Every structure is written in structure tokens, then in C-alpha cells.
Amino acid sequence: MTRRADGGSCASSNSSRRSSLTCPSANAETEEGTAVENAIDRRLERIVLLEFVLHVVTGLRVGAQDGSFTIGGDENVIIRDPLSNRPYVPGSSLKGKMRSLIERTQGMEQNWPIARDRVVIHACRAGADYDRCPVCSLFGAPAPQQRTYLCQTRLRVSDLFLTDTSEQALREAGTTLPYVEVKAEAAIDRVTSAAVPRTMERVPAGAEFGGRLTLLLYEGDDPARSVDLTVQALELVEADFLGGGGSRGSGRVTFQDLTLTRLTFAPGEPRAERVTYKQTIGSLDDWRAHRDAIVGWAAGS
Known part of the structure; x- marks a missing residue:
């Protein structure tokens, strides 16, 4: 067995590489008689880095769940960097939202419980299904021991941190709590109509976070499919919340000031070729006008 860079393992094979959307099937029989699909090593050809600014249009709340409770404190606190105390957006929050919205637009079956069965997502259960699936091949799939195929996750989403300009502006704003506003709301009892006050922390409108998506393109991948689905997911987040x-x-x-960098890896070359796309894309609306050129550029042309 060989160990993959992402922590998974693939069965080695001396057969020629096959180009498909996922690890192809070899239908090998184990000693226990279970069919296991060998994951033939596929060369990583390119990495596309998409850096952007996430602009907060209405107050943003990504909550912390540390189980703590402070008397007189806010019931709904946001997640913060423990060293700087600054709010940030976990990459898992953005990626999970992107995946959820794509699954809903594609009508994907919700068939895989995670988080101690409290959450159900879509996950392909067979390699042949994974081959055709627009979601699992991009966002990945859970890998319990009983699954019989091994594949690469192509999209990585990094944590998003406040830009220097926003950090300074929020620090100087003199808010009640550092970097955030405290929004008061009221829950209405449906029987008595009594109002029950509650508060929650939010990053104020106008703040900006710097983020990065990393898209891995393997031998045989379709760059157009991966790029288009990634941008569609970002558009859905803009349309929702x-x-x-x-x-x-x-x-x-909103996602603004998108910049693209392509790393191309050639066999035997000690360093990757690094190329930046010719211009910054101001918004996702502007992206549409550049779509064909960007897809061709991502493919290496």
C-alpha cells in the first residue's frame, strides 16, 4: 500500500494509468473475499489557487460551540482565534455551506449520517457512482472502513481571516466587545405572545475577510467541470447566506477581488511552473465574462 499526500492510502499497481474522474476499479478480491477497488496512483498535474475577499453585507455570525456559559454574557458568541481574539470564518463552515447548496440544486440523495448521526449528507457508496457524481469528486466523501474505493478530494477551503484594513477599523470602532457587534433579538412565545429577549454576536456589515480555495487537478480530470462547480457553489452562497x-x-x-494562480507540475522537474491569471476578477458577476478564458487557462492552455 502507498500513502497519499492527503492522508489516505492507495493500493499500488504496475498497470498503466487510466484517465477517469476517480480512482478506477480493479475489482480485486481480498483474503476475506470482499471486492476492493484498487486506487491507481494518478499524477497531480496542476493546482489552481483562487484567492478572494469575502465582503460582509449584513452582520455575519459563525458561532463557537465550546460548551461554556458566562453569567451576564451573550448566549450566542462567535468563533475567535484564541491567540489574537479576532473573529474568523472556519474553512469548514464555507465549504460545508457550498457543498450543502450544491447538493440541494443537484437533488442529491441525503444518505450518509455524520457527526454522531445528527447530520446527514450525500455520499456515494460505490466507485461507479463516484465517477459520475459532481459533488463527491470535488468536495470529497467520508471514508469509513467498509467503503471499498479510495479517491482524491479536489477542493480545499482555508480558514478566512480579517484583512488588515478591517482589523484596524473594527479595533478603532469602540464596539462593546472587540471586533463585533451585539445584536438584540426577541423570541416570541406562540401561545402567550410574550417576548423573550436574546442577544448574539456578529461581525459588523462592511468587514472583510481574506480567503483561499485550492483546487487540485489530477491526470484525466475535466477542469471545466471542477472550476464551474466551484464558482456555482460560491454564487449559491452569495444568493443564500x-x-x-x-x-x-x-x-x-459577496466574493470580491478574485485572483488566480496556477501551479503546473511536470514529471522530473524540481519546481512547479507558477503562472498568475492576467487580471483580478472584481466579482462573481464579472467572472462570467471571463469564464471561457479562465477554464482554458486552468487547463494549461
Whole structure:
């Protein structure tokens, strides 16, 4: 067995590489008689880095769940960097939202419980299904021991941190709590109509976070499919919301100032070729006008 860079393991094979969307099937029989699909090593050809600014349109709340409770404190606190105390957006929050919205637009079956069965997502259960799946091949799939195929996750989403300009502006704003606003709401009892006050922390509108997506393109991949699905997911987040309280006005965001960098890896070459796309894309609306050129550029042309 060989160990993959992402922590998974693939069965080595001396057969020629085959180009497909996932690890192809070899239908090898184990000693226990279970069919296991060998994951033939596929060369990583390119990495596309998409850096952007996430602009907060309405107050953003990505909550912390540390189980703590402070008398007189806010019931709904946001997640912060423990060293700087600055709010940030976990990459898992953005990636999870992107995946969830794509699954809903594609009508994907919700068939895989995670997080101690509290959450159900879509996950392909067979390699042949994975080959055709637009979601699992990009966002990845859970890998319990009983699954019989091994594949690469192509999209990585890094944590998003406040830009220097926003950090300074929020620090100088003199808010009640550092970097955030405290929003007061009231829950209405449906029987008595009594109002029960509650508060929650939000990153104020106008703040900006710097983020990065990393898209891995393997031998035989279709760059157009991966790039288009990634951007569609970002468009869906813009149309919906990020974080909590979206149905009550929180979490509207936009993606701005998108820059692209391509790393190309040639066999035997000690260093990757690094090429930056010719211009910064101001918004996802502007992206549409450059789509064909970007896809061709991502493919190496």
C-alpha cells in the first residue's frame, strides 16, 4: 500500500494509468473475499489557487460551540482565534455551506449520517457512482472502513481571516466587545405572545475577510467541470447566506477581488511552473465574462 499526500492510502499497481474522474476499479478480491477497488496512483498535474475577499453585507455570525456559559454574557458568541481574539470564518463552515447548496440544486440523495448521526449528507457508496457524481469528486466523501474505493478530494477551503484594513477599523470602532457587534433579538412565545429577549454576536456589515480555495487537478480530470462547480457553489452562497441567523437577516456576503494562480507540475522537474491569471476578477458577476478564458487557462492552455 502507498500513502497519499492527503492522508489516505492507495493500493499500488504496475498497470498503466487510466484517465477517469476517480480512482478506477480493479475489482480485486481480498483474503476475506470482499471486492476492493484498487486506487491507481494518478499524477497531480496542476493546482489552481483562487484567492478572494469575502465582503460582509449584513452582520455575519459563525458561532463557537465550546460548551461554556458566562453569567451576564451573550448566549450566542462567535468563533475567535484564541491567540489574537479576532473573529474568523472556519474553512469548514464555507465549504460545508457550498457543498450543502450544491447538493440541494443537484437533488442529491441525503444518505450518509455524520457527526454522531445528527447530520446527514450525500455520499456515494460505490466507485461507479463516484465517477459520475459532481459533488463527491470535488468536495470529497467520508471514508469509513467498509467503503471499498479510495479517491482524491479536489477542493480545499482555508480558514478566512480579517484583512488588515478591517482589523484596524473594527479595533478603532469602540464596539462593546472587540471586533463585533451585539445584536438584540426577541423570541416570541406562540401561545402567550410574550417576548423573550436574546442577544448574539456578529461581525459588523462592511468587514472583510481574506480567503483561499485550492483546487487540485489530477491526470484525466475535466477542469471545466471542477472550476464551474466551484464558482456555482460560491454564487449559491452569495444568493443564500453564510453562518447562522440567515432567515433573520444575518450572513449575506459577496466574493470580491478574485485572483488566480496556477501551479503546473511536470514529471522530473524540481519546481512547479507558477503562472498568475492576467487580471483580478472584481466579482462573481464579472467572472462570467471571463469564464471561457479562465477554464482554458486552468487547463494549461
